[in-house]
Amino acid sequence: MEKFINYLELKSIYFILIAIFIVSFFESLALTGLFLPGTILMIGLGTFIGNHKVSLYDAWFVGIIGCLLGDWISYFIGLKLKKKYIKKINFLNITSIIDKIEYTLNHYSVITIFIGKFIGPIRPLIPILSGILKVPLKKFFYPNLFGCVLWPLLYFIPGILAKSVSNIPDGDKGNFKLLFFFLIFLIWCEFFLFWKLFNNSKYNWINKILSKRNIMILILTFLIFIIINIIFLQLNSQTTVLKKLLIEIFENFN
Template sequence: MDFILNYIDFVLHIDRHLDVLIQTYGTWVYLILFAIIFCETGLVVTPFLPGDSLLFVTGTVAARGSLDLQTTLILLISAAIIGDNVNYWIGRFVGQKIVERKWVKQEYLDRTHHFYEKYGGKTIFIGKFLPIIRTFAPFVAGIAKMTYPKFLAFNISGAITWM
């Protein structure tokens, strides 16, 4: 039972353990950081991951020289962009299934589509700075069938600004 509690504590507070990770895993830390940001932005079931605090701590550690700043920025921006894209396309796929199974009326999806066409860019961009919203906004954009080029433009600009 202690192992499970320690594991949960580690995942939820990975920002506190970053120095230990660097000492233990060396350059593999870049993959670990990429995976955490990817999962937080790309998987609807992982909004609890510590994205914002991890970015602050990672920036501090990179400023100290323990991580290469340029490599860190490129990897984490890529993780956020790719994660949101995966989340968007999961939403596109799931949205069709929701309509096919009659869980949600088509009218509601049409309304959501119109909302995202009008305000979706702001939602995606600003949502990057709001935990939980950051995870769900791309998913809902996919369900609502927000125009992909518009989604992608705001996703990229939001990810760069978030870092």
């Protein structure tokens, strides 16, 4: 991953944009997204935005196009397939995942298509299954469009933030960077616990260790730490520097 990022840094802006298109396309394409570490790659590509190597809006636009093409190709492939063919692919407990996606698509198709865009394991499966299950194009088009508009930005943001924080001068002796990355860790833990709280799968190992009551206690504990961390960050002078760096990124249309 580091070699990939260093290689792109030596190339022009067009190589970075091409890389963004390729990653967003194959991350969205049926089944290939299961093998591609798309989340890590998109975060890594987001560091180029944080370092002003490429415009946020150029990268965002290219990411949207790649995402839409991957999803729509998958949807139209699905229209030509039967469910039994995709279920023959037996790895990563995919049959169980497909059954769950099929249930939610049949009952909550619009919400499933939109929310599923942000959940790694099911992201590359939803478009092709929407085609297989003959979800009407109108029902697929709009939630998929909004999902593809938001998805690249949300996956760029961690990379943008990480690079912006690393670019902050070390003049202030405060523990800003430590506080910031600790906040990211706490937020990740909070989302992870929420996910496990509502995941009743037999493969949910955390429910075998902790009761739902204990998970709730942990969620509240992490929330308290998140609030305290945010308060300390607001009191740190480097927060103002970070805000200025982020404003420059979002104001740069070139």
